[in-house]
Amino acid sequence: MGPVPHTHPRRDALKLGAIAGVALLTAPALPAFAATPRFRHGVASGDPLPDAVVLWTRVTPTDDALPGSGLGPTVTVAHEVAEDAAFTRVVSTGSTTTGPDRDHTVKLDVTGLQPGRHYFYRFTLDGERSPVGRTKTAPATTATVPGLRFGVVSCSNWQSGRFAAYRHLAERDDLDAVVHLGDYLYEYGPGEFGSGRPHEPAREVLSLADYRVRHAQYKTDPELQQLHAAYPWVITIDDHEVANDAWSGGAENHTEGAEGSYAARRAAAMQAYREWMPVRTGPDGRIYRRLRFGTLAELTMLDLRTYRSQQVGTDIGRADDPDRSIAGADQLAFLRDGLVASDARWKLVGNPVMFSPVLIPALPQAIGRPLAELIGVPADGVPINVDQWDGYQYDRRVLIDALARNNVQNTVFLTGDIHTSWAFEVPFDAALYPITRRTVATELVVPSVTSDNIDELTGAPPRTVSLAAEAALTTLNRHLKWVELDSHGYSVLDVTADRVRMDWYFLADRSRADSAATLARTFTVAAGTQRLR
Incomplete structure (x- = not known):
């Protein structure tokens, strides 16, 4: 569908709620x-x-x-x-x-x-x-809830633009909470990965004092303050809360020795995170957790950086090694067992990096290199993004098998990290899809609030060279129903007993705090189908 001007969120919400047969209560004024x-x-x-x-x-x-x-x-x-x-x-x-x-x-x-x-x-x-x-x-655990609505965001880089996406969500009066899927802030120094308003402190953050200053800077943003004040947030980390492409023992953007020990840096980053973020952590500092919203939905938030094995790099033959994990044994069991045992109608998973398998097609170098840079693969080509679940295929297979074996219905992965918009049906066997069309879940990937996409990385006008990549991706990956590689913005997830609907809203100009937003795409998952419509 073409873009639709987003001019009156409350009126839109009431109209859509009436269509769904749900009485949506608006929030008292703030x-x-x-x-x-x-x-x-x-x-x-x-x-x-x-x-x-x-x-x-x-x-x-x-x-x-x-x-x-x-x-x-x-x-x-x-x-x-x-x-x-x-x-x-x-x-x-x-x-x-x-x-x-x-x-x-x-x-x-x-x-x-x-x-x-x-x-x-x-x-x-x-x-x-x-x-x-x-x-x-949240509603009572056993309450019958007619509907839920969440704002969903990811990848908010101060240096890449203004947080108009937060303003648009704050101005709505129909949300139950905001789900942030990670990269709430970025660790880079001024001019690194973004050339707009400069980061403070004026260097890459390494120490506890540095991370505290960086958190403080982000929380001076008026749009961010407005959205925090308007709704409760449910947040998890990805990599940039510590350093790019982080894993349990290091990160791509950390040089051991020259920048001190990674363990000390991570400890400092996580202390500042616990101090500055409205997140409930376990006694051991654990961030992965589960929240329930009546009988309608259960939301599991994952931490896919703290426990993961190091990325395989170009040695993709090790991507399915059972000794390597993206979640760690305890968290994977927590996720698997929770999904299997849950009696909630919808099982939502706050998932920092893409779960669905993605083959990267052969593309011209002009777009192939920026795409490889964005998703973390070598420019000369490998068939998977090893920083996502594609690089940890044993963990993914354990989870897919559990969902299939136990006939778990209505699992929806909500994903960030990749700065772009995607919609997947998660196949039991990607090689046989759509011959068998057996699916175990769906996955909805939100765009970045500001972080660079393909058009910025190529320097090409939006909706030009990216079109070829999008066509190639959807042709090669038949379970991928839609991808858009250029736009920034936010999503709104609307949940009823009968269906989950995701609306993608795209900003006109990420550099402007007053940017307009348009409703660009909608996908619906009917209960019991694990199909996108």
Whole structure:
């Protein structure tokens, strides 16, 4: 379908909901958002449970208490949670101590809330109040939920553009949460992988102080602040939260020795991440987790960098080695067993890198080299992207076999990382598809918020040379139903008992915070079919 102007999200939402036979409740209005001197990094919430939600802010108690500085006093920050934006019906209060040891961040898990409810929250320091945030708890575990709607985003590089995609999602009033699939920030120095507004600090980030400063910079973005304040986020990491093409013992963008030890760098990056992000982690710092939204959906968020084996590079014969893993044994079992045992109608998987098999066709060098650079394969050609599940085929086969053997229905992978838009039917055997047309899942891949795509990497006008690559990809990969390699934006996932629908919205200009967005494509998966329509 051609692009459709996206002019009124609330009206569109109500119309689409009526078509689906679902009564969609709009969110209560959020007061106008404006950061304040002591709360200059905004507020955020995340990981909603039926009775709890994570709340976050960062305070600047004195002028010298800047992110990463290690300076400033220990202070006590109060918080309030209410049923209304005027805070006349307060349901929870408390206080938290913070200081330079945690970079003056505040993160708390507020419990005792009611399921499926909107709440408003704010913080106070020395009489100064933060902006008001709005959040929402998950429905009760056994509740029959008529519908859910999630914003879905990935790959938001500060240096590559403005975060208009976040603004468009924040201006909607029909979402339950925002799912971020990784690459929330980038580790590069100014001018590396993006030439727009420069990164701070003015170097590649390596130390704990560096990562704290980089997180702080991203959270000064007004569009990012607006979306954090509007909805709870469910987030996972990909590689750039630490370094490009990370694996358990290193990364492509890390030089051991010259840049210190990778273990120390990763520890610093993850400490800053836990401090600055509204994410609920396990006692061992584990990020992979599962959230349930009534009987309608269960969302499993994966961490595919912390436990993975090193990428095979050009030695693709080792891509199916059973001794190599992308998820690690414990996480793979967590995912497999959870999908098999789940009684939720839809099993959603927040999946940082592409799950479906992809063969890379022969292409002219002008586009073949940029495509190879984007997806991480040598320019002279290999048939798989070894940084994705294609490079860890044993893990993928274990999961596919489990889904097929147990007749697990309605599994949908939600994927980021690759900066472009794709829609797959996940075949049981890609070589036989579509002869048998046996599928075990579907996969919906969202574009980048800003990070470079094929048109930027080639320097060609959008929708010119990429067309040949898209045609070649869909011809060679018959389970691939659609691919678009140029556009930036966001997606909205709409879930009912009868179907899952993904809408892709593309930005007119990623360099502009006020960029328009158009509804560019929609795919629907009817329950029980594992087919894209």
